[in-house]
Amino acid sequence: MTGPRVVEDEQSVPIGSNDDVVRARQTVRTYAQQCGLSLVDQTKLVTAASELARNTLVYGGGGLMRCAAVRSGARVGVHAVFEDSGPGIADLDLALTDGWTSGGGLGLGLSGARRLVDEFELRSEPGSGTKVSVTKWAR
Amino acid sequence: MSDRVPVLKIGQVLLVSIQVDLEDQIVLDLQDDLAERIVATGANGVVIDITALEIVDSFVGRMLANTAAISRMLDAETVVVGMRPAVAITLVELGLSLGGVRTALTLEKGLALLERDRTARTGRP
Numbered sequence: 001m002t003g004p005r006v007v008e009d010e011q012s013v014p015i016g017s018n019d020d021v022v023r024a025r026q027t028v029r030t031y032a033q034q035c036g037l038s039l040v041d042q043t044k045l046v047t048a049a050s051e052l053a054r055n056t057l058v059y060g061g062g063g064l065m066r067c068a069a070v071r072s073g074a075r076v077g078v079h080a081v082f083e084d085s086g087p088g089i090a091d092l093d094l095a096l097t098d099g100w101t102s103g104g105g106l107g108l109g110l111s112g113a114r115r116l117v118d119e120f121e122l123r124s125e126p127g128s129g130t131k132v133s134v135t136k137w138a139r
Numbered sequence: 140m141s142d143r144v145p146v147l148k149i150g151q152v153l154l155v156s157i158q159v160d161l162e163d164q165i166v167l168d169l170q171d172d173l174a175e176r177i178v179a180t181g182a183n184g185v186v187i188d189i190t191a192l193e194i195v196d197s198f199v200g201r202m203l204a205n206t207a208a209i210s211r212m213l214d215a216e217t218v219v220v221g222m223r224p225a226v227a228i229t230l231v232e233l234g235l236s237l238g239g240v241r242t243a244l245t246l247e248k249g250l251a252l253l254e255r256d257r258t259a260r261t262g263r264p
Contacts, residue, residue: 044229
């Protein structure tokens with residue numbers, strides 16, 4: 001059922017301001033619509049993207065989002081990567097705990113985003129930035 | 140950015156209709172504007188219409204919860220109206236059930252809710 005992953009039509013959105021966070025979620029919405037995600041799945045993915053783009057800006061000091069359509073066998077989905085070269089995260093498990101925040105937020109960004117997507121990968125080390133990759137498949 | 144979301148006053152109610160995808164600073168400004176307008180106008184109700192919003196993330200969700208709490212301290216009730224089903228599903232999964240925020244399905248029902256409140260509090264319509 002799953003074949004090799006093919007990534008198509010990649011597009012980058014720099015994230016350096018609040019306006020860019022809006023642009024990032026609009027870009028993800030366009031991909032979600034084009035890939036045929038249901039309305040609920042579009043909403044979940046765009047909401048997750050909004051949380052992650054804001055993290056990139058607020059905690060990572062800005063960075064880049066890359067969004068693409070992804071195919072694996074007959075499946076189609078949207079893949080988005082949020083990358084910054086900020087301070088990084090020392091304790092990944094803690095960062096993924098509901099309610100934990102290093103800033104003034106609700107602490108739902110990472111943990112909530114993870115629940116809203118099908119695949120979630122967080123890579124970070126103190127001093128070398130943070131990279132979050134998410135995928136949502138059309139059903 | 141000096142864009143602000145317009146706050147309208149109808150009788151004793153302040154009405155805000157969010158029509159576009161808002162960037163975070165505008166969301167924060169709206170929260171402050173509403174607090175000031177409640178005191179300046181003596182309004183006892185606030186209706187926030189989110190019919191046009193395709194997503195509510197934790198930032199906007201927090202603004203809605205904060206606005207409800209702030210307005211309550213300023214003797215006004217807040218009702219959020221027009222939430223889309225997909226938004227409700229997503230908010231709960233995100234972990235934000237907005238427990239302190241009153242909601243109504245439509246603007247009309249939201250206004251009726253505030254009206255009933257007012258009658259109950261003052262003993263007159």
